[in-house]
Amino acid sequence: MDKTIHYCWFGGNPLSETAVRSLASWEKFAPGFEVKQWNEDNFDFASCSWSRGAYAAGLWAFVSDYARFKVLYEYGGIYMDIGSELIRDISPLMETIPFTAIEESSLTATTGLIVAVEPHDPVIRACVERYESMEFSCDPDFLDKITVNEVFTAELQKIGFERVNKEQHFGGWLALDSKAFNPVYGFGGYHIKRETYSIHRSSGSWVEPKYRIKRKVVRKCSPFIGRRLSQILGRILMELSDGGLVVGTKRIFGVVREKIARGERS
Missing domain, CATH: 3.90.550.20 (Spore Coat Polysaccharide Biosynthesis Protein SpsA; Chain A)
Structure with a gap:
């Protein structure tokens, strides 16, 4: 090698x-x-x-x-x-x-x-x-x-x-x-x-700063709550940090609506 x-x-x-x-x-x-x-x-x-x-x-x-x-x-x-x-x-x-x-x-x-x-x-x-x-x-x-x-x-x-x-x-x-x-x-x-x-x-x-937040949450929380829940939590915190309370909340609800429309669980 x-x-x-x-x-x-x-x-x-x-x-x-x-x-x-x-x-x-x-x-x-x-x-x-x-x-x-x-x-x-x-x-x-x-x-x-x-x-x-x-x-x-x-x-x-x-x-x-x-x-x-x-x-x-x-x-x-x-x-x-x-x-x-x-x-x-x-x-x-x-x-x-x-x-x-x-x-x-x-x-x-x-x-x-x-x-x-x-x-x-x-x-x-x-x-x-x-x-x-x-x-x-x-x-x-x-x-x-x-x-x-x-x-x-x-x-x-x-x-x-x-x-x-x-x-x-x-x-x-x-x-x-x-x-x-x-x-x-x-x-x-x-x-x-x-x-x-x-x-x-x-x-x-x-890594772009907003994605850095999510990566950090996933890395630190996965041993406690699992990778999938950590990804969800990280996405929420990422959107709130990047867009603020109003815009970030709108983005989160937009993602949820899109997933429901596609028949996904989360």
Whole structure:
């Protein structure tokens, strides 16, 4: 496997403190790896309708949803979100390629925590093709359903992945349980074990501010009330924060009316 850790940073903003700390941890706990940043200067985001639309909307995180798979398919190596801070040498894991890690709150296989593959991996290819077949939409309901975690997990389920928080071997892959790369508990705390390789600090610095509110609510509340209720609460707080009490309330009722008309429960 190519000894490169890939990460994405679109939008041209300075790296956050979280990002700088993560990069320092990669240098320390991933010895011998090159770290490569992908951005609008070296990645052709305009070649895919999804990433082109996300970039035009200024939603940089959604550009990276496609970019990570495209880069991994072509080059192989490791991908991590810039919020993944390593606290332990990951060299022993290099004997178990391909592998990824499970997020506790959603029970999804999560590339943002870590994914390591050889070039031209068929699962990664399927994810690339999925994004290349979709048009991007800024509609929050659409973005709730078409998440990078769900796209990746759906492809892994086809070869035996189960949405349970346990170490799994399937179809040649290894999925590590949440204590390895996502040891969260409570409101932002970390339950670090001897098996823990990293903690995930999501700064959300490249996400549009109103979406940042929702992401924060989902991340912190999911362990207590579940992901779906957290998404609903996050959407309500997002709309109220962005539009104020009057406009935000109108937007919320508009969403409810639309869902009732479509026969959806929530």
